[in-house]
Amino acid sequence: xxxxxxxxxxxxxxxxxxxxxxxxxxxxxxxxxxxxxxxxxxxxxxxxxxxxxxxxxxxxxxxxxxxxxxxxxxxxxxxxxxxxxxxxxxxxxxxxxxxxxxxxxxxxxxxxxxxxxxxxxxxxxxxxxxxxxxxxxxxxxxxxxxxxxxxxxxxxxxxxxxxxxxxxxxxxxxxxxxxxxxxxxxxxxxxxxxxxxxxxxxxxxxxxxxxxxxxxxxxxxxxxxxxxxxxxxxxxxxxxxxxxxxxxxxxxxxxxxxxxxxxxxxxxxxxxxxxxxxxxxxxxxxxxxxxxxxxxxxxxxxxxxxxxxxxxxxxxxxxxxxxxxxxxxxxxxxxxxxxxxxxxxxxxxxxxxxxxxxxxxxxxxxxxxxxxxxxxxxxxxxxxxxxxx
Numbered sequence: 315x316x317x318x319x320x321x322x323x324x325x326x327x328x329x330x331x332x333x334x335x336x337x338x339x340x341x342x343x344x345x346x347x348x349x350x351x352x353x354x355x356x357x358x359x360x361x362x363x364x365x366x367x368x369x370x371x372x373x374x375x376x377x378x379x380x381x382x383x384x385x386x387x388x389x390x391x392x393x394x395x396x397x398x399x400x401x402x403x404x405x406x407x408x409x410x411x412x413x414x415x416x417x418x419x420x421x422x423x424x425x426x427x428x429x430x431x432x433x434x435x436x437x438x439x440x441x442x443x444x445x446x447x448x449x450x451x452x453x454x455x456x457x458x459x460x461x462x463x464x465x466x467x468x469x470x471x472x473x474x475x476x477x478x479x480x481x482x483x484x485x486x487x488x489x490x491x492x493x494x495x496x497x498x499x500x501x502x503x504x505x506x507x508x509x510x511x512x513x514x515x516x517x518x519x520x521x522x523x524x525x526x527x528x529x530x531x532x533x534x535x536x537x538x539x540x541x542x543x544x545x546x547x548x549x550x551x552x553x554x555x556x557x558x559x560x561x562x563x564x565x566x567x568x569x570x571x572x573x574x575x576x577x578x579x580x581x582x583x584x585x586x587x588x589x590x591x592x593x594x595x596x597x598x599x600x601x602x603x604x605x606x607x608x609x610x611x612x613x614x615x616x617x618x619x620x621x622x623x624x625x626x627x628x629x630x631x632x633x634x635x636x637x638x639x640x641x642x643x644x645x646x647x648x649x650x651x652x653x654x655x656x657x658x659x660x661x662x663x664x665x666x667x668x669x670x671x672x673x674x675x676x677x678x679x680x681x682x683x684x685x686x687x688x689x690x691x692x693x694x695x696x697x698x699x700x701x702x703x
Contacts, residue, residue, distance in 0.1 A: 319453055320467045321539045322601045329600045330531050331464040333538035335399050336471075337522060339416040341515045342391030343423055348511035349493070350383050351427040352629050353500045355559035377428065381486035383496045384424040392417025403464075411468045418475035423552075425484050431556040438553075441482040449474030506634020510641040517645040521652050525664050529656035532603060533664045537652065539600040540611060540665060543588075544618050547580055551622050558623065559630035577619040585612025607665045614669035621672055624679035640678055647674040 320329050396413020403409065422441070429438040452473040456466040497504060518541075526534035551558070588608040604611060625644075628637060648671040655667020 415472035581616025
């Protein structure tokens with residue numbers, strides 16, 4: 315709801331302001347993944363998919379360390395987003411709402427990661443459905459008053475995130491554990507993942523701003539909106555992320571053929587959907603800009619699915635240096651291709667450039683990935699010891 319409604323209902327300027335705040339949230343979440351979630355997920359990695367259930371069973375049920383660190387990082391992320399919003403857009407309600415929305419959304423995302431790997435699929439799904447319902451109701455209420463702008467969209471996001479956190483009912487905190495003790499134990503793995511995340515953030519968060527400088531606000535809004543249209547892909551793979559990082563799906567030829575087939579389906583599905591949207595009346599909205607470029611969006615969707623799956627797989631098995639090198643090539647390919655396209659042909663060039671750059675990253679992540687085995691950076695025994703504290 316938060317991803318799609320602003321594209322269709324906000325004017326380009328309001329959407330660009332909302333998107334800038336959401337990009338900051340995404341950057342904060344990448345830090346949580348690097349310092350906490352993917353570090354924990356790597357501890358579950360086994361050489362075979364069949365061994366995965368026993369690895370999970372050996373972790374133990376103590377959630378305190380994970381959720382304590384998650385709480386600290388979520389609060390810090392929300393504070394940074396709020397301060398950044400205040401500095402850019404003014405120290406009023408928009409900054410306060412943005413900070414709260416980001417903090418709750420970060421906690422919810424980190425909690426979902428843990429739940430998917432520990433048998434909490436149903437509760438995670440119920441929380442997400444509750445968030446969608448409340449977000450929808452809030453959106454209708456605000457839109458009916460005619461006051462739907464960037465602040466209104468942030469309010470919709472806050473309402474859904476808050477309800478999701480309440481429904482999921484996972485609140486664990488201890489003063490005896492925290493980020494400092496977590497990093498003492500897992501700092502080696504976290505440093506490698508954080509370096510890769512900085513590059514990833516430069517690509518995902520920095521590209522729209524570079525496009526804005528090269529081709530103006532409409533192109534920036536179009537690139538961010540295209541990312542939002544890909545939210546179902548990121549949601550599906552995001553739900554499975556912890557399992558992919560941990561290796562429960564394996565790296566068999568059948569799995570990879572399945573990924574290729576799903577990538578093609580995503581590309582064709584979005585291309586046809588956008589073609590239909592292009593014939594509807596969404597004048598003066600960002601959705602109208604996207605409706606003129608169905609082929610580029612279809613290619614972008616297919617490449618995004620394949621590239622994202624391979625990235626998650628790599629974060630579970632590559633050493634820090636190998637991970638950073640590939641992420642560097644990824645960042646250069648996406649940023650340069652998108653910026654050049656935007657500078658040459660505006661919105662159309664930016665979208666096509668983004669699609670081509672993402673397609674290149676599929677090759678970057680796939681090369682020799684099969685030659686790597688279980689990461690030596692973390693052992694299950696280490697995590698088990700930490701979780702039992």
